Amino acid sequence: xxxxxxxxxxxxxxxxxxxxxxxxxxxxxxxxxxxxxxxxxxxxxxxxxxxxxxxxxxxxxxxxxxxxxxxxxxxxxxxxxxxxxxxxxxxxxxxxxxxxxxxxxxxxxxxxxxxxxxxxxxxxxxxxxxxxxxxxxxxxxxxxxxxxxxxxxxxxxxxxxxxxxxxxxxxxxxxxxxxxxxxxxxxxxxxxxxxxxxxxxxxxxxxxxxxxxxxxxxxxxxxxxxxxxxxxxxxxxxxxxxxxxxxxxxxxxxxxxxxxxxxxxxxxxxxxxxxxxxxxxxxxxxxxxxxxxxxxxxxxxxxxxxxxxxxxx
Numbered sequence: 162x163x164x165x166x167x168x169x170x171x172x173x174x175x176x177x178x179x180x181x182x183x184x185x186x187x188x189x190x191x192x193x194x195x196x197x198x199x200x201x202x203x204x205x206x207x208x209x210x211x212x213x214x215x216x217x218x219x220x221x222x223x224x225x226x227x228x229x230x231x232x233x234x235x236x237x238x239x240x241x242x243x244x245x246x247x248x249x250x251x252x253x254x255x256x257x258x259x260x261x262x263x264x265x266x267x268x269x270x271x272x273x274x275x276x277x278x279x280x281x282x283x284x285x286x287x288x289x290x291x292x293x294x295x296x297x298x299x300x301x302x303x304x305x306x307x308x309x310x311x312x313x314x315x316x317x318x319x320x321x322x323x324x325x326x327x328x329x330x331x332x333x334x335x336x337x338x339x340x341x342x343x344x345x346x347x348x349x350x351x352x353x354x355x356x357x358x359x360x361x362x363x364x365x366x367x368x369x370x371x372x373x374x375x376x377x378x379x380x381x382x383x384x385x386x387x388x389x390x391x392x393x394x395x396x397x398x399x400x401x402x403x404x405x406x407x408x409x410x411x412x413x414x415x416x417x418x419x420x421x422x423x424x425x426x427x428x429x430x431x432x433x434x435x436x437x438x439x440x441x442x443x444x445x446x447x448x449x450x451x452x453x454x455x456x457x458x459x460x461x462x463x464x465x466x467x468x469x470x471x472x473x474x
Contacts, residue, residue, distance in 0.1 A: 165216045175217045176385075178329075179224035179271060180206050181255045183232050183239040190238030195245045198238040203258045210262035219267040221297060221329065222259050223252055227274040227282060248282060253291045260292045271297030271329050275315050283322060295382065296322060297329040303339040303346050303398055306367045312374050316381070325382035328375060332387045335364035335410060336399040346396060356391060356399035356410070365411035368402075372416060376424060379462050 168175050181202055190198050210220060229251075230243040243251050252270065259268050270286070270293050272279050286293060296319055300307065307315075319326055335356040343349045375381045388394040390401040402413040426442030444462045448455050 162213070162216070165213060169216055174219065176219040176221065176267075176269075177209065177213065177217050179221040180209065180259060181222065181239060181251075182224040183229045183237050183243065184225075186237045186239050191236060193238065195242050199242050199246075199254070202239070202242070203254065206255060206258045207262050210259050210266065214263045214266075218263060218265060219269070220259060221269045221271040223255050224271050225273060226252060226270070227272050227276075227278050249285045249289050249291070252282075252286050253289055256286075256291045256293065267294045268292060269295045269297040269327055269329065271299065271327075273299035273301065273330075275319075280318060283319075287322065293324065295325045295327050297327045299330040300328055301330060301332040301346060301387070302367075303332060303334055303349070303396070303400075304341050304343065305338050306333065307371070309370065309374055312371060316374075316378050320378075320380040326378070326380045327383045327385070328381065329383075329385050330387040331371070331384055332395075332398065332400045333364050333367045333371070333412070334398055334400055335360040335412065339398075350396055354397045354399055356404060360399065361410045361412065365415045368412040369415050369419060372419065376419075 165175055190201065193201065206222075226243070226248050229240060230248060232240045246254075256268055256270075259266065270283065270291075272282075275298060283293070283296060298315065298319065316326070336354055337357070337360065339346065339349045372384060375384055386402060388401050390403045390405070390407065391399050392401075392405045394400060401410070402416065403409055424443055426440070426447070428440055428442075430438050430440060432438045442460055444460050447458050447460065449458060
């Protein structure tokens with residue numbers, strides 16, 4: 162809680178990840194009946210979402226549901242109840258519990274599977290009345306960059322639901338790529354996976370290209386880089402924007418240029434004789450200052466959502 166409150170005071174939007182997942186679950190769940198496992202899962206959601214309400218108001222509610230009932234690497238409580246209840250019923254229960262605990266929260270369904278199976282799952286959940294706020298798409302690219310064609314294809318398929326899209330776990334490697342024959346990324350864990358100059362240049366090009374495509378999409382609401390630095394990260398992969406010694410990789414430098422220079426609007430303007438002004442800017446939150454007074458406004462993504470506001474007399 163102290164960490165979350167510190168980050169919020171710094172203006173950082175925080176998201177909880179995840180509330181329900183079949184991996185890394187408590188081993189003691191296996192001693193319970195399926196009914197008891199479900200109740201403990203719902204208790205966990207009530208506890209965490211309720212306690213952090215107002216500090217953390219965005220949650221990945223359930224993670225990787227497409228594979229959940231067929232996951233067979235090891236026995237676990239969540240796979241058990243998903244097999245028993247079915248995907249949609251479980252998703253509905255956990256989302257409804259999260260919504261009750263924080264009615265205003267952003268609730269995300271999240272998956273690495275971008276196939277039609279994920280689309281079918283989402284469609285079934287929405288038809289069942291599951292209160293999904295946002296569709297989460299993982300993009301761990303340890304075996305190579307998706308490329309513009311695949312990114313646009315994924316955007317096209319998942320945008321038709323009319324919900325915002327979050328690229329929740331975006332990974333681009335700055336060292337050698339994971340062999341293509343590996344089926345489960347978790348199966349490739351080696352003692353030393355270094356970042357390299359050539360890999361860093363490749364990563365920078367790919368980061369800029371991918372983030373530009375996502376930034377341009379009216380459906381993409383957020384991108385989460387996985388991870389920020391290379392120190393002790395998932396699978397040991399050199400996927401950070403900074404190195405283990407905290408020095409900046411080219412990807413950090415180039416992405417900062419995009420975000421802080423090209424994609425931010427900073428203007429000095431003069432009003433017309435009536436005291437009005439017009440400007441065109443990127444969607445987002447703005448501060449307008451005049452004669453020592455400052456007011457905040459918001460520009461929405463689509464023209465029909467934009468609004469005019471008298472800022473100062």
